[in-house]
Amino acid sequence: MKAFTGMVSGAVALLKEKARRQKAKRRGRPARFFLFAFSFCLSSLALAASAATLQVGPDETYPTIQSALDACTSGDVIIVADGYYNTAGFYTVDLKGKNVEIRSKNGPDACILSGPSSGWTVFRVHTGETRDARISGFTMFGSVSTENSSPTIEGNVFLGCRVNCFGGSPLITNNVFLRFADKWPIACNQCTSVTISGNSITDCGAGIQCISTPSVTVVGNRLIGNRGTAIWCYSCATVEVAGNMIAANVSTSTSESSAASGIRCYDSTTARIVNNVVAGNSGHRAIAVNKGTLFFANNTIAFNAGGESGGGLSCGAAATVLNSIFWGNTAGNGSPVSFGYDYTAAIGSIDHCCIEGGKSGVFAGTFYYLEWGSGNIESDPLFVDAGRWLDPLESWPAQFVAGDYRLRPASPCVDAGGPADDVPATDYAGRPRSLDGDADGTAAPDVGAYEYPGAQSAVLYVDDDAPMTRGMAIHR
Numbered sequence: 299m300k301a302f303t304g305m306v307s308g309a310v311a312l313l314k315e316k317a318r319r320q321k322a323k324r325r326g327r328p329a330r331f332f333l334f335a336f337s338f339c340l341s342s343l344a345l346a347a348s349a350a351t352l353q354v355g356p357d358e359t360y361p362t363i364q365s366a367l368d369a370c371t372s373g374d375v376i377i378v379a380d381g382y383y384n385t386a387g388f389y390t391v392d393l394k395g396k397n398v399e400i401r402s403k404n405g406p407d408a409c410i411l412s413g414p415s416s417g418w419t420v421f422r423v424h425t426g427e428t429r430d431a432r433i434s435g436f437t438m439f440g441s442v443s444t445e446n447s448s449p450t451i452e453g454n455v456f457l458g459c460r461v462n463c464f465g466g467s468p469l470i471t472n473n474v475f476l477r478f479a480d481k482w483p484i485a486c487n488q489c490t491s492v493t494i495s496g497n498s499i500t501d502c503g504a505g506i507q508c509i510s511t512p513s514v515t516v517v518g519n520r521l522i523g524n525r526g527t528a529i530w531c532y533s534c535a536t537v538e539v540a541g542n543m544i545a546a547n548v549s550t551s552t553s554e555s556s557a558a559s560g561i562r563c564y565d566s567t568t569a570r571i572v573n574n575v576v577a578g579n580s581g582h583r584a585i586a587v588n589k590g591t592l593f594f595a596n597n598t599i600a601f602n603a604g605g606e607s608g609g610g611l612s613c614g615a616a617a618t619v620l621n622s623i624f625w626g627n628t629a630g631n632g633s634p635v636s637f638g639y640d641y642t643a644a645i646g647s648i649d650h651c652c653i654e655g656g657k658s659g660v661f662a663g664t665f666y667y668l669e670w671g672s673g674n675i676e677s678d679p680l681f682v683d684a685g686r687w688l689d690p691l692e693s694w695p696a697q698f699v700a701g702d703y704r705l706r707p708a709s710p711c712v713d714a715g716g717p718a719d720d721v722p723a724t725d726y727a728g729r730p731r732s733l734d735g736d737a738d739g740t741a742a743p744d745v746g747a748y749e750y751p752g753a754q755s756a757v758l759y760v761d762d763d764a765p766m767t768r769g770m771a772i773h774r
């Protein structure tokens with residue numbers, strides 16, 4: 299929350315600065331306006347055929363983003379000066395079909411956009427804009443709404459607000475979402491495709507929601523300490539969920555289509571879930587995929603608290619489960635993994651996994667055939683730090699102090715994975731997979747999301763016993 303506090307005090311300083319500038323502006327307006335107009339005409343003539351850069355700010359040619367947008371054409375760049383832009387009295391900025399880059403001059407700490415009320419839409423993108431329409435580098439107290447458009451929304455901080463997309467193929471990348479209380483800070487409905495990458499979502503009502511979107515890619519996000527499902531895909535044909543940190547999320551839903559604290563794929567055709575760390579979540583189950591096919595490799599699923607069945611993974615899909623750790627998860631039965639609990643008929647395999655309780659820990663329903671493959675182990679994976687649930691007397695509702703899910707040198711998971719051909723070429727932290735972690739001269743994948751680097755680099759482990767239920771850092 300340090301960043302948040304900093305931003306708020308930054309906003310106050312910016313308000314003062316704005317008042318000072320307006321005073322100065324009133325004093326020097328006539329001469330400066332003439333100079334501006336003159337130089338603008340010259341530059342307009344010179345740059346008529348090429349992209350223009352339009353400056354927005356109290357002392358700039360354009361006082362508002364909308365006035366710059368109205369004057370620009372596709373390919374132009376709009377740069378917004380430092381300041382607090384309170385949009386009281388108007389405004390939703392409308393891109394009006396122009397594929398322009400709109401960005402702050404000095405990043406989100408210095409440029410804050412706010413609507414007149416909470417829940418206000420600050421940017422509306424609804425005229426078929428492409429990925430070349432970019433909105434980046436703002437702190438927003440109002441939402442971005444897109445309809446049948448495919449903009450890039452990048453590097454913003456959303457405080458108590460959201461990105462809401464209907465149709466199109468938007469890219470939502472490297473944003474921070476904090477304190478959006480009303481469920482989904484990222485919501486995509488009936489898009490053609492969507493890519494959601496590198497975002498951080500903390501202390502929100504839930505995480506990422508995708509509905510009826512044929513192609514969903516959710517990669518490299520951090521979803522920590524939210525009060526609902528972290529990633530929920532409903533009726534999306536192809537879903538890829540890779541390299542996400544999903545920790546300390548609590549879902550109270552028991553609805554069949556939505557219940558899961560970590561990842562829920564409901565009625566997907568093909569789901570690929572790889573390289574994720576899913577730890578210390580609480581809900582009906584941590585990960586649930588009800589039908590279709592599932593490829594599930596190199597995930598670390600640890601210390602999740604579940605409901606009836608499948609505290610780690612609950613699956614009715616035809617599943618290939620490889621190189622994954624299921625440790626410390628709880629449920630009524632099938633604590634690590636439950637297949638076909640709802641009487642679905644399919645075949646699933648488990649190879650080269652570290653599963654607490656071994657084969658007898660896995661539940662397979664009446665119509666589900668489990669192929670218990672080779673290379674499975676059932677010893678403690680020896681995480682650097684396992685994390686822990688706080689005693690209910692310490693915190694209520696339950697909170698999880700997440701640990702560090704890299705492997706210790708003596709972990710049985712080091713070099714114990716299956717063939718490298720089938721699994722992601724890099725690990726959760728971006729290291730090559732495979733490395734020779736046990737120094738026997740042969741590189742092999744590890745089990746879990748992290749590849750142990752072995753003697754190839756010195757690693758200093760730091761005790762990270764700090765609560766992360768509200769967005770604390772975790773090693774990457």
Ligand SMILES: [Ca+2]
Nearest residue numbers: 713733742744
């Ligand atoms: Ca290895």
Ligand SMILES: [Ca+2]
Nearest residue numbers: 713734738740
């Ligand atoms: Ca080796």
